[in-house]
Amino acid sequence: MELNLGFDLDEVVVNLTDRLEKYIKDTYDIYWPAEYFIEYSIMGGTYNEDMELNKEMQKDLLKVVNSPELQLTAKPFDGAKEALLLLKEAGHKIFFITSRPETNTDSTLEWLKNNNIQFDSLEVIGRDKEKGFYGNKLDLDMFVDDLEKHLVSMSNHKKEWSKGLLLFDRPWNTKDTSFNRVDGWKEIMDYVENKT
Numbered sequence: 001m002e003l004n005l006g007f008d009l010d011e012v013v014v015n016l017t018d019r020l021e022k023y024i025k026d027t028y029d030i031y032w033p034a035e036y037f038i039e040y041s042i043m044g045g046t047y048n049e050d051m052e053l054n055k056e057m058q059k060d061l062l063k064v065v066n067s068p069e070l071q072l073t074a075k076p077f078d079g080a081k082e083a084l085l086l087l088k089e090a091g092h093k094i095f096f097i098t099s100r101p102e103t104n105t106d107s108t109l110e111w112l113k114n115n116n117i118q119f120d121s122l123e124v125i126g127r128d129k130e131k132g133f134y135g136n137k138l139d140l141d142m143f144v145d146d147l148e149k150h151l152v153s154m155s156n157h158k159k160e161w162s163k164g165l166l167l168f169d170r171p172w173n174t175k176d177t178s179f180n181r182v183d184g185w186k187e188i189m190d191y192v193e194n195k196t
């Protein structure tokens, strides 16, 4: 059966934190891996004991993480490209829904092209819109995100999810959740193929 499969981009398909780690190292000579982001907040981070410098860093990092330049040079998550290709070959539809600023649409399309990722549609909706609206419109069977609030939005807008709403394991979403948790793309494939 052909499925409509939906995915968030950043921190599910695109490994933005690894790229940001490199930026922080290159620019500030500070080691800041993904595990240090125990909250999904750039502005909440204490990167430096010097509070003035820390404030500057917070502002700079927020700008940089949203910039097409950094996003374009990020790498795909381990296994993401391969899994998406298999899903496409199996006849499923692939839909991406991202909260990136709408002005980043062209660079996001460019990243997908550069990485040879085939898909059926891309929605770049900005911070303030509800992902669930699009999940319902696209009649998705499954959606994967690293932020629980987007899965809540999906379940608010659409009741039936034949393949589920999946929370992609990241350091900022470790608290208890009512959604099914997946640790990597292998586990996403298991859900699609009913191995769970």
Ligand SMILES: [Mg+2]
Pocket: 008, 009, 010, 011, 012, 145, 146, 147
């Ligand atoms: Mg994300």
